[in-house]
Amino acid sequence: MNADERAGDPQFVTELLFTDGLPAMDDEVGYRGAVAARAAGITYRQLDYWARTELVEPTVRGASGSGSQRMYGFRDILVLKLVKRLLDTGISLQQIRIAVEQLRAAGIRDLAGTTLMSDGASVYLCTSNDEVIDLVSRGQGVFGIAVGKVLREVESTLVEFDPTAPDPVDELGARRTKRTA
Helix, strand or coil, rough: CCCCHCCCCCCHHHCCCCCCCCCCCCCCEEEHHHHHHHHHCCCHHHHHHHHHCCCCCCEECCCCCCCCCEEECCHHHHHHHHHHHHHCCCCCCCHHHHHHHHHHHCCCCCCCCCEECCCCEEEECCHHHHHHHHHHCCCCCCEEEEEHHHHHHHHHHCCCCCCCCCCCCCCHHHEEEEEEH
C-alpha cells in the first residue's frame, strides 16, 4: 500500500509515526521534496531513495508517475531529520529501518518526552529517566537524540518556508530541465 492509498485509510491514521505531542499542523499542508530535504538536512537524492524504498514515504501526496511531485507533511520531515541524525551517529540504514518500523509498531504517544539512544549497533527508545539510567549502567557507551529538540528544529525551519512559493530547482529537476533545453 503506497502513501496515497494509506492517506485515505482510517486505520493508517493510527499507524503514523509520532502522532501525539506535535504542534497542531494542517494535514493538508505539504512541502515539496526540495524543501523537505533542506529542512531535514539531507540531499534530494537521499529523500528520493528513502521514499522509493519506503523508509519515509510522503503522507500528503505520493509520486504518481513522471512529473508528479511528492508532498511531505511535518511528521514526515521530522522522521527524515531523525533518520539523518541516526545516520550521522554511525547507525546503519538497515538498523534505522528496523528502528523506524518498531517505533511505528510501538505507537509512540509522547513525542516531546522521547529520546532515542544507541550504542552504535542498536537503537533504543527511552521514555523516562529510569530507562536512560538502566542503559548507561550496563557499561555501554550511548548517545541520545532528544526528539523534542529535533521537533522544534524542524518546526522553526519550516516556519521560514512558504508552502505556496515556487519550489527551488532541485538537482534532479535541474538535470531534466537541462536535457529538455
